[in-house]
Amino acid sequence: MIQILKRNVVLFLLLAPAPAFADTLDSGDTAWVLVSTALVLFMTIPGLSLFYAGLVRSKNVLSVLMQCFSITCLASLIWLFFGYSLSFGDGGSMNAFIGGTSNFLLMDVTREALSGTIPETVFVMFQLTFAIITPALVIGAFAERIKFSAMMLFTLFWMLLVYFPICHQVWGGGWLAEMGLLDFAGGTVVHMTAGVGALVAALVLGSRNGFGKINMSPHNLTMSVTGAGMLWVGWFGFNAGSAVAASADAGMAMLVTHISAATASLTWMFLEWMKSGKPSVLGIVTGMVAGLGSITPASGFVGPIGALVIGIFAGAICFTVTNFMKRTLKVDDSLDVFPVHGIGGALGTVLLAVFIADSFGGAGYSEGMTLSSQLKVQLTGVIFVAVWTAVATFISLKLASIFTSTRVSGEAEEKGLDVTEHEEKGYIL
């Protein structure tokens, strides 16, 4: 009798809905975000590292790997000291633009502290992986000519002046969030900041010597394609993980992320096939990145049809802008960060306003929003982030140049950064 009673009580407690008045730790959510964190870190080391490293000339392969690795470490420490606090803390009177410094050294993040249904430590880590990959993306702009010390300094200033403020404004309770800007996983925070930052850096530093004349083709596309595969898989953590829950949103985010990647890859591949006569492997993986970057802001809000359309637009538009930047404008954004991430991220952020509609299988407009009002909000966000990033990136470069020259000498550039900046050789054959 007692046994039956006990069993029924246990069954009732298991099946009854959890009390809604307090967030408790959900192990499913926590497990998923833990995994996503690992996936997103994997995107930087070694996903992006390999992708980028394969694209440069062999004499610079180590410099790229070194930059990605050192940024991973540097960004982590900056995050610990004040990054997380500035991004997600309460900034008091400045909270519209930036968080506060009270959570310096993560002193308020205890073992038991929760952020929603997951431990705050997990949230800190998950967001850290985003703060790592964003400056790592930027290095594509000044690859093969930046001084290592200058890059470290630039990254420090850039995170302070661009990443933490924008992250706070979009995700940390700042004014863009208040305005209703929707950015599920970082179309503005990650891709636009990286893309615009890269463009400004490429313009300020100037083109590589011999750009447009000598052969600067990728030295190891096998490495790049390997990295690309890691990026695609890791992106499931980036987008689906941004649901910060093992939920329906996560499931849909993973699905749409995948569809956009596949669609944009083929779109770019076919466009290049028509334009140059052959489908290239470099083209298909670049298309993939464009598709992934574009779907990022929209991943929690759109459905499969939206992802398909976004993928097509991403492939086509990013392909066109890449050609335009390189051939017409002749800007040496060495690894095409701006046309792929900058334009891609902006594109997805704007198209989100259309495909969030439930008639397209999206999550539906927020309370009181319509296509035109959401579109306005998204455009405002995109323009603001672009302008802030451009100005703040310029300032960051100037600040870094107070301490050291930013570009290596012509002779060093000719010899290669591996031997001149690191005294190492990538390949000893």
Add this chain to the structure above:
Amino acid sequence: MKMVVAVIQPYMLDNIREALSDAGVHGMTAMDVKGFGRQKGHTEVYRSSEYVVYFLPKVKLEIAVSDDQVEQVVKVISTTANTGKIGDGKIFVLPLEQATRIRTGEKGEEAL
């Protein structure tokens, strides 16, 4: 004795080796080189970035032959490596003063 030096397309190497073997030539040295003749100045494109390529990968063959073999060796290489396109390569014949087989010490045509 003569040294026949041929600069050829890398993918032709095996065909030439086989053809020379059929013609009774069983020794040669091959090396990877870079070069251009009339094939210079062509433009290549990657991810819409254009650049001019000068040096192209080639293979250089060195074959030491006796004077009476020269004509045939040159003909065999010419015929085998000919595709009719710019970039097929060139053959040079240089005088060869001396030859020694290291293992046995044989000299002259005996060493070839």
